[in-house]
Amino acid sequence: MPRSNCDVMAKEPSTNLESAMQMLIKTFHKYSGKEGDKYTLSRGELRELLTEELGNYLGNAQDKDAVERVMSDLDANNDGEVDFTEFIILMGALTVACNDFFLDSPPPKNKPEPKSDAKEGEKKE
Ligand SMILES: [Ca+2]
């Protein structure tokens, strides 16, 4: 794996996006380190992460079936654990879903019209 720019973890993030990356990594390890393999989420760890960190998005994460579903969706290599790559796919999918919602929202009213007709005729060649 290329590691060239991964020193982002070694220093203070200077942009929102860098902080977001750090938060994803830190949040994953906060839960993955609780039991079993330090670097993967067991079912229990996944449930805890979902309920404590993503309660707003996955309202029914307390529901055991919901956790099972997320787990089987995410566990691409079927080892019963969610590793960081599998976790980041969930975060990507959720972020895409949020972005779709953003795109579907009606634009605010009173959108200023761009005035592009001021120089009509000037560009004819
Ligand atoms: Ca673990």
Ligand SMILES: [Ca+2]
């Ligand atoms: Ca897995």
